[in-house]
Structures are given as C-alpha cells and as structure tokens.
Amino acid sequence: MSDVRLASSQGRWILLTTILGSSMALLDSTVVNVALPRIGDDLNASLAQLQWTVNAYMLTLAGLILLGGSLGDRYGRRKIFVLGVVWFATASLLCGLAPNATALVASRALQGIGGALLTPGSLALIQASFHPDDRARAVGLWSGFGGVGAAVGPFLGGWLVDGPGWRWVFLLNVPLALLCAPIAVRHVPESSAGGQGRFDVLGAALGALGLALVTYALIEAPSGSFAVALTAVAGLAAGVAFVYVEKHRPDPMLPLDIFASRQFTAVNLVTLCVYAAFGGFFFLTALQLQVVSGYSALQAGTALLPTTVLMLLFSARSGALADRIGPRIPLTVGPLLCAVGLLLMLRVGPHAVYVRDVLPALLVMGTGMVVLVAPLTATVLASVDTARAGLASGINNAAARAAGLIAVASLPLLTGMGPEAYRSADAFDAAFRRAMPICAGVLVVGAVLAFAFVRRPAPDCRHPECLRHGCVTSPPLEPGRRT
Incomplete structure (x- = not known):
C-alpha cells in the first residue's frame, strides 16, 4: 500500500x-x-x-x-x-x-x-x-x-x-x-492483494451465459419461434447451473452465504426493482422525447439533466439524514416519489412543453433518487462484515446493471412494441404510456419490500462515493478491502 x-x-x-x-x-x-x-x-x-x-x-x-x-x-x-x-x-x-x-x-x-x-x-x-x-x-x-x-x-x-x-x-x-x-x-x-485462490471462470461464464440467453429470449419473443422458447429454457438452466456451481465451489465468484444477511438480501431486491425501473425509464424517455415530442438529440439530452444535478447537489444531505433516521424510510419514500415522477411522464406526448410537461416529472423523480440512492448503497455496505464490503458492493452494482438489462429487454415485449415502433410517433407514444405505469408499479414493489424487510441499525456511512455519486444507471462501487 x-x-x-x-x-x-x-x-x-x-x-x-x-x-x-x-x-x-x-x-x-x-x-x-x-x-x-x-x-x-x-x-x-x-x-x-x-x-x-x-x-x-x-x-x-x-x-x-x-x-x-x-x-x-x-x-x-x-x-x-x-x-x-x-x-x-x-x-x-x-x-x-x-x-x-x-x-x-x-x-x-x-x-x-x-x-x-x-x-x-x-x-x-x-x-x-x-x-x-x-x-x-x-x-x-x-x-x-x-x-x-x-x-x-x-x-x-x-x-x-x-x-x-x-x-x-x-x-x-x-x-x-x-x-x-x-x-x-x-x-x-x-x-495487488496477492491472493492465490483460483478464479471462478466457470461461474462467470455461466452467469453471463444465463443473462445473455434470457435477454435474447425476451428481445426476440415477438417472433414466437421454437428457438426463442428453447433459448429461454437454456437461459434458466444456465442460471440454475450458476447457483449450483457457486454453492459447491471452494472459492466462488459469488459466495451464496453472503445472502444469509436478511438486510443484504432485502436491499438487493430493492435494488433490482429500482434500477429495473430506472433502466426502462431512461431507455424509453430518450426515444419518447425525440420520436414523439419532436425534440432534437441535444434537447433530449439536456432535458434529462435535472435528475443527475439534483443527486449531485443533495445526495450528501440525504445520506446524512438516513444516517440519523435509518434506511427504512428513505428506501420506502424514495421509490414512491420516483413512481409518482414516472406517472407524471404520461403528460409527455406530441408537442410536449418542457417546463409544463417534462420538468415537473423529472424534478419529482430526481427528488426520489436523491432520497434513496445514497442510503441504498450505504445500507448494502453496512449489511455485511467490513472485509466483504467490496464484494457486497460489486454484487449490488452487478444486480443493478442486470436489472436494467432485463428491463430494456422486456418492456418493449410487455408493451407490444413492434420492430419499427420507434419510427412511428403514434405507435411509440401508445407503448410509452403502457410502459410508465409498469415501471411505476415495479418501484412500488421495491418500496413495499423496503418497508417490510429493511431495518436498523442505520449505516454510519463513511464512504464518500455513496454520497456524491451522480450516476443514475447503477450504484457506486466500493473496492475490496483485502490488503
């Protein structure tokens, strides 16, 4: 060092x-x-x-x-x-x-x-x-x-x-x-940490393969072919094999005993819900603003700034508040605020006026993200032994990215988007209006899970990356603590 x-x-x-x-x-x-x-x-x-x-x-x-x-x-x-x-x-x-x-x-x-x-x-x-x-x-x-x-x-x-x-x-x-x-x-x-254990290449390969096959099946499902059904079954089989390998290897990439912590398991379930909704929202909204509302790419990109700016400005205060009152309330209220923001996005249609139709939704959603993101990451780190903080953070980060992956793959299927939907303002707008309530519902599920299972002790967060991170697509990473 x-x-x-x-x-x-x-x-x-x-x-x-x-x-x-x-x-x-x-x-x-x-x-x-x-x-x-x-x-x-x-x-x-x-x-x-x-x-x-x-x-x-x-x-x-x-x-x-x-x-x-x-x-x-x-x-x-x-x-x-x-x-x-x-x-x-x-x-x-x-x-x-x-x-x-x-x-x-x-x-x-x-x-x-x-x-x-x-x-x-x-x-x-x-x-x-x-x-x-x-x-x-x-x-x-x-x-x-x-x-x-x-x-x-x-x-x-x-x-x-x-x-x-x-x-x-x-x-x-x-x-x-x-x-x-x-x-x-x-x-x-x-x-370096100088460890001598083997790498869990088999576990990594099975995990990635399972994700890939399930994602392929979801994206190609509208074709209704036998190959898609076979791919879905193979993806689920790879997932089962991944769990089996990780359970029986002496040095697994993902030690399953880390989920013995009820708090850790609950927070990761909340993470899956929250970042699935975020992934679907940001994927579809960038298209909605351009395809339906007629924004240029620059206007659409600028329109999404408020969520990240709010996180940068106020996450530290949110983390300090969660330190005092515990993570349960922020992780319950935050997803509910985000759900309200997504429902307000239903106002965004043809010829949407930014200040009237788009900005209120993004301000509400950004406020919800401020309330939940820093406490979410801090709670993950506090729910396991200090020596496993890096592993816990990596799992949480991977879970968030996998949730976004599945959301982007499944939402077009769930909302009936055809292969050319993004070329038709009417077709895409109709699908977008079906998608936002689905994403909001997933956030409500996350809030219910947080209220039911997340408990004190509140994390004493001494991780600046939790409090000042502005990325909206995944939680910040905490490196391993092995020396």
Whole structure:
C-alpha cells in the first residue's frame, strides 16, 4: 500500500487518470440512449437491434464486473486498469467505425468487457494509493467529478449526435484513453492483494451465459419461434447451473452465504426493482422525447439533466439524514416519489412543453433518487462484515446493471412494441404510456419490500462515493478491502 498525498503532483496525476478512466465507462452508460434514434436511421436498425445496442454493453459489464475486480486484486490493479482502458478504447473505435447494426452490437459487447476491467480498478487504485488521511477526500473528489461527467453525458451526447454525428459518441473515448493510459503507467503505483485462490471462470461464464440467453429470449419473443422458447429454457438452466456451481465451489465468484444477511438480501431486491425501473425509464424517455415530442438529440439530452444535478447537489444531505433516521424510510419514500415522477411522464406526448410537461416529472423523480440512492448503497455496505464490503458492493452494482438489462429487454415485449415502433410517433407514444405505469408499479414493489424487510441499525456511512455519486444507471462501487 502506498502513502501518496493528495496535494502532491503524483496524487493529482493519480486522481486525474482514475477520473478519466471511470468517466469513459460512465459517459457511455448515459449518452448512448440519446443517440439511438439516429443510430437506427443511419444503420437501418430494428427496435430489437437498438435494444441490443444498449444491452450488449450492460450484459458483459454486469456478467464480468466481479471477475474484473478479482483480476485487479490478483495481477495488479494498475495493470488491469490500463488493460481495461486500452480494451475499452479499442472497442469504442470499433463502435464508431461499425458499418452495420450487427457490428455495432458486437463492438458494444467488447466495450462492456473493457468496462468490467477498468470500472472496479478506478476506485480501488485510489484506495490503495493514497495516504489514509487523504483517502476520503480523494474518493469524494473522484465521485464528485464522476457525477459531473454523468450530468454532462446526455448533453454532450446530444450535442455530438446533432453536430459531428452519433459515431463521435464512441470515438470520443479514444483520445481520453490516449491521455489516461500513459498517465497511469507513469504515475500510478502498482498494488495487488496477492491472493492465490483460483478464479471462478466457470461461474462467470455461466452467469453471463444465463443473462445473455434470457435477454435474447425476451428481445426476440415477438417472433414466437421454437428457438426463442428453447433459448429461454437454456437461459434458466444456465442460471440454475450458476447457483449450483457457486454453492459447491471452494472459492466462488459469488459466495451464496453472503445472502444469509436478511438486510443484504432485502436491499438487493430493492435494488433490482429500482434500477429495473430506472433502466426502462431512461431507455424509453430518450426515444419518447425525440420520436414523439419532436425534440432534437441535444434537447433530449439536456432535458434529462435535472435528475443527475439534483443527486449531485443533495445526495450528501440525504445520506446524512438516513444516517440519523435509518434506511427504512428513505428506501420506502424514495421509490414512491420516483413512481409518482414516472406517472407524471404520461403528460409527455406530441408537442410536449418542457417546463409544463417534462420538468415537473423529472424534478419529482430526481427528488426520489436523491432520497434513496445514497442510503441504498450505504445500507448494502453496512449489511455485511467490513472485509466483504467490496464484494457486497460489486454484487449490488452487478444486480443493478442486470436489472436494467432485463428491463430494456422486456418492456418493449410487455408493451407490444413492434420492430419499427420507434419510427412511428403514434405507435411509440401508445407503448410509452403502457410502459410508465409498469415501471411505476415495479418501484412500488421495491418500496413495499423496503418497508417490510429493511431495518436498523442505520449505516454510519463513511464512504464518500455513496454520497456524491451522480450516476443514475447503477450504484457506486466500493473496492475490496483485502490488503
């Protein structure tokens, strides 16, 4: 472990490279939705292909993020972080040059692998490099700047789509990587946990395979073919096999005994509900504003800013309040406020006026997110032993991403969207009006679970990444605590 001081030149370089690295993955999780209509028109893609453009990335990221953290602990956090940055940039270049939708989807899956390598390492490098007296402030700065990046993401994505074109949403990562990787190699000290256990490659493969097959079955279900039914059964079988392998391996990627904590299990169930609703909301709203309301990509991206800005400004206060009163009330009230916000989105239709129709819904939803996100992450970390905080956070982050993945795959099916629905304002608007109550209902289920099962003791959250994080697509990560 190093003792780099934040005020030193090396400390500033470390902070810069970790912010750049995490921002690459963070930006791509927020800007792509805004670009979807233009991608569809340019590549003549169906709705299913647009779903895969989002889901291919989330699939490999969710399936491999725990493995990525373990690789960093074993082989060196800086080494795996730099590998992830280079991998992510190469995949981004392939996305930007994709000649058709199939190539774009495959490149997005490769991007997710890069994200799984660099995302856990970004925060872990800060924790391993900085002097203990400076670590909390460094993590706070990392979270704050990451939140700013998340807030700017949709605006930047919209500007790129309307300006130089949607391909630059991906190509922008290349110069960031060319800046980030050399700084990391030169200024960031190497660190590792030095563990000798085996990697659970089989578990990671079964988990990712199960997610992939179920996602495929949901997206392709409208075809009604026998192959889709067979894929669904195979996906469920892979899920069962994953649980069996994790239960019987001596060194599993996902130790099932961690779910012996009732609080941990309950909070992860709430996470599944909350981030499934968020994933569906952000996927469909970016399309609704452009396809139905006639907004440009830049206007649609800017329209979504209030949710992230509210989280950046007020999450710390929400976390402090939850520290005093316990997590049960915030995790009950927060999802209910978000559900009201989603129902208010039913006012957003053709010729929607932003201040009158869109902004009130986003303000209510943003307030709900402020109330629940920081307490949710802090409660996950407090529900297990300190030594397992990194594992608990990784599981929670993967659960959130998997929930968003399933939501994006299933909502078009549940709302009857055809393959060309996003090309018809009337058809998409009708489906959107069916989707928002479904998402709101899932949030209500999350609130009921929180009220019924989440209890004190309230977490004494000393994790700045919980309180200042602005990403709306997943909870912040806490690195492993093995030394």
